[in-house]
Amino acid sequence: MSKPFIALLVALAAISMIAAGCGDSDDSTDSSGLTKAEFLKQGNAICAKGNKEIEKGFEEFEAENGLENKQPSKAQLTEAIETVVLPAISEQVEGIEGLEPPSGEEAKVEALTDAAAEGVEKGEEDPAALTTEKADPFAKANKLANEYGLVKCGE
DSSP: OOHHHHHHHHHHHHHHHHHTOOOOSOOOOBTTBOOHHHHHHHHHHHHHHHHHHHHHHHHHHHHHTTOTTSOOOHHHHHHHIIIIIHHHHHHHHHHHHTSOOOTTOHHHHHHHHHHHHHHHHHHHHOGGGGGOSTTOTTHHHHHHHHHHTOGGGGO
16 A cells, blocks of 8 residues: 555544544433443444544555555545545444433534534535545534544544
């Protein structure tokens, strides 16, 4: 796998993982939701699995397209985003949405997952936007995720 391609894909994976993240350090519990610790553990597991899926998907894409030691074209990079990154992010967002938020944290979790879903929509409309930081459709989700704190989603 070429080093420039790996670096670019790792950067895209980091952006995408942050987009799906959420979590905080409060361990308050309520019978109707997960504790913060449980939410963080499960959310981190979702993002860690997504990280691995994106990495594996990029490796397969590179091999299938003969990109070993080569820079991908813009078209190839766009295709990788459409076929690897966006489906993985969608799956992560769905996974986080499927968790029962800690009591009192529902609005924060919803704002984060809504922002990530909006990023996926924008990415589907313009996959090339994911190749530049300037037009990052996940900027809002990244900010919310960093503020909320799921570390695996930022790897």
